[in-house]
Amino acid sequence: MYKNKKSGAIGIVVTVIILILLVVLSNINIDKLSVVENIFSTIVMPFQNGFTMLKNKISGNDTFFTDLDNLKTENEELKQKNSELEQSLRELEIIKAENTTLKEQMNLKEKYGEYNTVSGYVINRDISNYTGMVVINVGSDDGVQPNMTVIADKGLVGNVVSVTSNTAKVQTIVDPASSVSCIINTSKDAFITKGSIDSGREIRATYIPTDAVLVQDTSVETSGLGGIYPKGIHVGTIKEVVNTQNPTDKYATIETAVDFSKLDTVLVILN
Secondary structure, eight states: OHHHHHHHHHHHHHHHHHHHHHHHHHHSOHHHHHHHHHHHHHHHHHHHHHHHHHHHHHHHHHHHHHHHHHHHHHHHHHHHHHHHHHHHHHHHHHHHHHHHHHHHHHHHHHHTTTSOEEEEEEEEEEESSSOEEEEESOOGGGTOOTTOEEEOSSSEEEEEEEEOSSOEEEEETTSTTOEEEEEETTTOOEEEEEEOTTOTTEEEEESOOTTOOOOTTOEEEEOSOSSSSOTTOEEEEEEEEEOOSSGGGOEEEEEESSOTTSOOEEEEEOO
16 A cells, blocks of 8 residues: 555656646747757757667668678588589599590500400509509400500500409510510511610610611511510610620610500500
8 A cells, every 4th residue: 555655646746747847848938948959959969869870880780791691692602503513524524534545445446456455544553663564454354364465555565464353464565574576677687675674664675686787766666576476566766776895785775665654545465
């Protein structure tokens, strides 16, 4: 009950104050009212302007955050498109590489059409100062057997030394343990080439007849002797002829036609 009386008293006081203000304002002169308005404007307007600026800033922030969300969405979409383009590019490069390999294989088959061959490509290589071996992706399931000749577009690669069902290990002509019976394309002088310890693209011609004439840049090919390599396969060109005091020790270095560091596509001669 005490609280109700207190609330009623406060209400009466507020009402009386409002009535007094109304009476005072009704008796104020218009000129004086202008002064009051000016005072009111001076006090109130800064607050009003501040609230207006705050409202504008809040509205601006809302727009900023909306734009930020849009940018994030667009960025994610661009990332997705970029990822898709990169994937398409990778697939295109794979297709391009496969087409290049197929084209090389077709060209090889046309070039060596007189032989019965199977095409393959190098899947592992070990070309160093101590060995010159490569592994290709065809094996006994494809008819490949040891001692078969392996060739590339430029010329002789080597011969098969071992096979599995789907791979073959090839000893290249730059392997130090390799030897090939060769002849000079022009003079038909015969000699033996062996893999060099320097490996790379050089082999050494030895057992050169004392009356043989070796000229720099002359082409060298297989002689057909020895039971492994068919006759007439290009081996390389004479790079240097080294004469010694003993004519029987004369030798020559030959640059192989095949660049074994870049060897990719090969043919195995089956017959």
